[in-house]
Amino acid sequence: MSTEQILSSDGIPLEISLKKAERKNKFRAVMLVGPLFLFLIITYVFPIGDMLFRSIDDRKITQMLPNTFTAIEKWDGQDLPGEPVYAALYEDLAYLKKNKTYGKIIARLNYEKGGFSSLIKKTVRKLGKFEEGNYKEQFIEVNKRWGQNDYLVSLKNAAPNWTFAKYLKGVDLKYDQNGSIVEQPEDRRIHKVLWLRTLKVAFWVTIFCFILAYPISYLLATLPMKYSNLLMICVLLPFWTSLLVRTSSWMVLLQQQGPINDLIVWLGFAANDARPELMYNVIGTFVAMTQILLPFMVLPLYSVMKTISPSLMRAGKSLGGTPFVAFRKVYFPLTIPGIGAGSLLVFILAIGYYITPALVGGASGSLISNTIAYHMKSSLDWSFAAALGTMLLVGVLTIYWIYNKLVGIDNIKLG
Amino acid sequence: MKKLSKLLLALSFVLSITTSAFAVTVVSWGGAYTESQKLGYGDPTAKKLGIPVNWVDYTGGLSEIKAQKEAGKITWDIIDVYAKDTIIGCDEGIFVEFDFDKDFAPAPDGTKASDDFFTGMPSKCAVGNILYSWNFAYNKNNVKGTPKSVKDFFNTKKFPGKRAIYKGAMSSIEIAQAAMGTKAGKGGDKIYNKLAADGGVDKAIAKIKALCEDPKGGCVFWNAGAQPPELLANGEVVMATGWNGRFFNAQMEGTPIVQVWDAQILDYEYFAMVKGGPNDANGKAMKVLREMTSTEGLAGSAKYIAYAPWRKSSIAIMEAGEPWYKDGKTSMVQHMPTAPANTKNYILMNPEFWADNQDEIGEKWEAMKAGL
Numbered sequence: 001m002s003t004e005q006i007l008s009s010d011g012i013p014l015e016i017s018l019k020k021a022e023r024k025n026k027f028r029a030v031m032l033v034g035p036l037f038l039f040l041i042i043t044y045v046f047p048i049g050d051m052l053f054r055s056i057d058d059r060k061i062t063q064m065l066p067n068t069f070t071a072i073e074k075w076d077g078q079d080l081p082g083e084p085v086y087a088a089l090y091e092d093l094a095y096l097k098k099n100k101t102y103g104k105i106i107a108r109l110n111y112e113k114g115g116f117s118s119l120i121k122k123t124v125r126k127l128g129k130f131e132e133g134n135y136k137e138q139f140i141e142v143n144k145r146w147g148q149n150d151y152l153v154s155l156k157n158a159a160p161n162w163t164f165a166k167y168l169k170g171v172d173l174k175y176d177q178n179g180s181i182v183e184q185p186e187d188r189r190i191h192k193v194l195w196l197r198t199l200k201v202a203f204w205v206t207i208f209c210f211i212l213a214y215p216i217s218y219l220l221a222t223l224p225m226k227y228s229n230l231l232m233i234c235v236l237l238p239f240w241t242s243l244l245v246r247t248s249s250w251m252v253l254l255q256q257q258g259p260i261n262d263l264i265v266w267l268g269f270a271a272n273d274a275r276p277e278l279m280y281n282v283i284g285t286f287v288a289m290t291q292i293l294l295p296f297m298v299l300p301l302y303s304v305m306k307t308i309s310p311s312l313m314r315a316g317k318s319l320g321g322t323p324f325v326a327f328r329k330v331y332f333p334l335t336i337p338g339i340g341a342g343s344l345l346v347f348i349l350a351i352g353y354y355i356t357p358a359l360v361g362g363a364s365g366s367l368i369s370n371t372i373a374y375h376m377k378s379s380l381d382w383s384f385a386a387a388l389g390t391m392l393l394v395g396v397l398t399i400y401w402i403y404n405k406l407v408g409i410d411n412i413k414l415g
Numbered sequence: 416m417k418k419l420s421k422l423l424l425a426l427s428f429v430l431s432i433t434t435s436a437f438a439v440t441v442v443s444w445g446g447a448y449t450e451s452q453k454l455g456y457g458d459p460t461a462k463k464l465g466i467p468v469n470w471v472d473y474t475g476g477l478s479e480i481k482a483q484k485e486a487g488k489i490t491w492d493i494i495d496v497y498a499k500d501t502i503i504g505c506d507e508g509i510f511v512e513f514d515f516d517k518d519f520a521p522a523p524d525g526t527k528a529s530d531d532f533f534t535g536m537p538s539k540c541a542v543g544n545i546l547y548s549w550n551f552a553y554n555k556n557n558v559k560g561t562p563k564s565v566k567d568f569f570n571t572k573k574f575p576g577k578r579a580i581y582k583g584a585m586s587s588i589e590i591a592q593a594a595m596g597t598k599a600g601k602g603g604d605k606i607y608n609k610l611a612a613d614g615g616v617d618k619a620i621a622k623i624k625a626l627c628e629d630p631k632g633g634c635v636f637w638n639a640g641a642q643p644p645e646l647l648a649n650g651e652v653v654m655a656t657g658w659n660g661r662f663f664n665a666q667m668e669g670t671p672i673v674q675v676w677d678a679q680i681l682d683y684e685y686f687a688m689v690k691g692g693p694n695d696a697n698g699k700a701m702k703v704l705r706e707m708t709s710t711e712g713l714a715g716s717a718k719y720i721a722y723a724p725w726r727k728s729s730i731a732i733m734e735a736g737e738p739w740y741k742d743g744k745t746s747m748v749q750h751m752p753t754a755p756a757n758t759k760n761y762i763l764m765n766p767e768f769w770a771d772n773q774d775e776i777g778e779k780w781e782a783m784k785a786g787l
Contacts, residue, residue: 103506114775117502118767187617188778193785257650280635358582363627363636363784366582371781377476379774380503 048393055386058163061108064101065092069159077153077177085152086135090127097124111381113154119145153177166387171195191371191388198367201285201357202350208290209297209346210339216294217301217338222310239295247356250288254279254360280362288360293349297342304338340407348396368392438469439694439703443495445472446641447664447720452495452544452707455716460706466699477504480689484509492692492700498766499773501541501685510540510687511695518542518701520709522728531710532725533753534602537766541685542708543725545716548659548752549586549764550679552672554647558654565678568654569594569622571632576653578626579646582636584780585769586656586680588619589762593678595622603680603762611768616776620783627787636784647672659752663721667745676757682764683725714739723751 006014062069067088075081096102102124109116126142139146146152157165157175168174168181172189176182183189216235220228238246253260261275270276278284308331316326354369368388375385441457443449453470461468471491473479477500483489496504504510513519519528519542529535532543551568555561562574568590580587592606593599595618599606609615627634635652637643643657644665662674686704694700706712713724714732718741724730730748733739739747748754752761 101508103508106506107503110771111774114772117771187782188775190778190782190785193782197785255649255651358638363634363787366781366784374777377474377478379777380477380481381774382478 051386051389054383055166055390056162056164057383058158058165059161061105061158062161064096064105065089068092068155072152072156072159075152075156077149077156077179080136080147080149081152083134083136086139086146089139090130090135093120093124094127097127107380109154109158111379111384112158113151115145116151116154119143119151149177166384167391169384170388170391191368194366194368194371197364198351198369201282201289201353201367202347204286205289205293205350206297206343206347208286209294210343212290213294213297213301213342214335217298217305220298220302221305221308235295235298238291243292243355246292247288247359250284250291250360251279254284254287279360280365282361282364284360284362285357285365288356289350289353292356293346296345296349300341300345301335301338304335304341308334336407340403344400344403347399351392351396438467439492439700440469440471440490440692441493441495441703442471442473442491444475448660448722451716451719451722454719456707456709456712459715460703460712464702464706466703468703476500477507477509480504480509481507484691489689489692491689492694493704494687494689495544496541496685496687498537498541498683498685498764499770501536501687502538502766502770504687505538505540509690511690512539513542513688515539515542518705520705522710522726524728526728531728533727534763536685537683540687542687542704543683544686544708544713545684545722546681546725546752547684547722548676548679548681548757548761549581549590549656550659550662550674550676550752551590551654551656552643552647552662552674553654554650555671555673557647557650561673562654562675563677564675565590565594566596567675568656569626571626571629574653575631577633577635577651579635579637579643579652579655579657580623580627581656582638584620584776585773586764587623587780588616588776589680589764590656590678591619591622593760593762595619599678599760599762603765606762607765607768611772616772616779620779624783624787634787644670644672659750660721663750667740667742676752677760678762679752679757679760680762680764681752681758684722717747717751721747721750723753 008017071085071088172184316330357365375381522531643655646652710728714729737746
């Protein structure tokens with residue numbers, strides 16, 4: 001084998017000089033992709049990771065009530081715990097009172113069980129009067145709720161550092177005093193209903209959007225340029241209008257004394273004193289959401305239909321098919337990628353909607369996203385909001401996965 | 416050209432820094448309410464102290480300020496909040512605790528600040544600014560007869576038609592309890608005692624459910640304060656609960672609605688000051704807050720909206736200055752939720768009850784709504 005090296009013009013071995021050039025190129029490529037990569041990490045990976053973490057992280061309260069939780073771990077949750085638990089609780093609360101940080105455990109415990117807020121506050125106020133020994137009696141004397149099993153079970157449930165309790169709550173389950181999973185009391189089972197309702201609304205809105213968008217897209221794709229342009233503007237115009245404006249316009253149109261109802265009465269379909277309710281029920285939600293999400297179905301369908309050559313339909317007919325058969329066997333299968341893309345877009349957007357249904361849907365308009373917003377803004381139970389958000393995310397990914405299995409994600413076409 | 420745009424950019428950057436450093440940022444609910452605050456005491460305060468006051472709108476809740484605090488970049492100084500939020504914010508260490516009589520101005524006659532308002536504050540971090548009311552109203556063109564009491568709100572035989580109710584349980588279960596015949600007692604004590612008793616909340620929620628399922632009744636749930644007068648004006652509902660200031664504004668615009676004050680729920684709006692806000696350390700935020708909550712300051716906002724200033728001494732100023740409303744011909748004191756004629760049977764919103772029970776009641780309430 002020859003040991004002679006091939007040299008480049010400036011005397012450096014070709015291999016090295018090639019590697020150098022390659023490195024430069026690689027560096028350039030990384031620099032080009034880098035910003036986008038960072039952007040993805042900062043805006044997607046990090047927040048979603050934070051959300052996942054938050055939904056199971058429960059360490060803050062463990063750090064604030066260390067003695068209590070160590071003591072309560074030995075308790076079996078049946079009869080009231082003994083003196084050591086109360087003594088430890090006294091020690092922790094006294095420490096928190098001294099540092100004025102007891103406020104932070106209040107909110108956390110109140111999520112576990114309503115009434116803890118005032119219970120802790122009242123107890124802390126009277127803590128100065130406690131005498132040494134016999135803490136159990138003194139606690140119960142300050143407030144009889146310290147003698148109720150429920151409150152101490154809730155305290156025990158708050159002890160682990162990491163917990164899936166929020167996920168259980170998201171499907172109306174909870175831990176009981178033995179640590180086994182049971183259903184929430186009947187009058188507090190709310191989340192399952194909301195999940196089902198959210199899916200139902202998203203499903204029907206997708207169906208309605210499809211029914212309306214298909215002919216529109218067909219017209220858009222087949223009409224001569226000058227008409228289809230005009231039609232395109234009609235599709236896009238609402239797209240550029242604020243969501244709230246469109247929702248409130250629907251509220252004006254759909255109300256019982258509104259123009260659509262006037263028209264129905266004038267045409268004689270309903271008596272003046274028995275006007276149909278078009279809003280503050282599911283009808284309102286479906287109508288407004290379908291209109292708002294329609295462009296997301298029209299655009300993918302249109303871009304797919306645009307690429308289908310009209311000669312294919314003619315070929316189908318010339319081979320003896322009726323127009324319907326030609327449509328069903330030739331045209332429709334070719335539009336499936338567009339249908340897939342549109343449906344997926346509309347469904348995923350619809351599943352996260354909440355302003356529109358809240359405004360026009362009345363009692364039926366509260367969906368799972370409203371609950372997330374409520375826990376973000378009002379109750380400040382961010383870990384529960386994070387758990388619900390994660391469940392929603394997993395749900396969407398599952399739908400994506402099923403879609404991939406059934407239709408194949410490569411078949412999706414946005415244009 | 417490039418130089419010019421760079422210069423402009425630098426200039427706007429400097430400007431944004433200086434304005435944010437000098438102006439005290441007050442965060443409130445927006446709309447006619449913020450307008451009344453700005454005209455009533457915001458602008459006069461800024462003029463008097465020479466400290467610009469910057470108004471920002473938000474939709475309530477502590478999530479934004481909590482996020483600002485967690486991110487370590489606080490931009491808000493003073494926030495207009497509900498009572499329960501002052502409690503939660505105080506517990507979580509978001510707000511500054513006040514030394515009430517030292518921090519706030521005495522009345523003109525020398526009465527201590529703490530003796531000048533109607534009741535005590537729900538937490539050490541709160542200073543009241545207005546009293547408003549959750550009452551109900553009807554459109555006199557659409558109702559035969561005159562609803563007089565809270566029982567009439569639930570009486571669908573005598574007054575058929577749909578009702579508008581707040582989307583949350585807050586205020587709704589209180590009037591339901593009152594409509595079951597419970598007298599308010601001193602500041603609504605009896606109502607809250609009944610609600611706190613075993614099964615009390617369930618009964619009240621059942622009462623609302625019955626109203627919503629009644630074929631002669633039915634419910635529309637409202638979100639935004641502007642909705643109740645609108646729903647009444649366009650005949651969508653025959654009666655609606657709502658905020659008295661919104662009803663008043665609609666009346667001033669000529670809508671034929673009448674307010675009913677029986678079992679009204681009096682509620683405070685509070686200011687709270689953010690701990691570690693941009694103007695906390697330099698004391699400007701406190702100065703502005705002191706001036707805005709002075710006797711004249713609070714009376715000023717009642718010129719623009721029918722919410723009552725919490726200081727008794729402010730009412731005296733208004734009485735002396737009638738007609739106080741900005742149109743120069745409407746007497747305001749009679750429209751205040753605190754006027755004697757309006758407080759024959761009233762409930763004082765109990766923030767402690769709600770801080771304790773909001774999540775649990777909220778779930779029961781949503782479960783009821785989901786079953787409609």
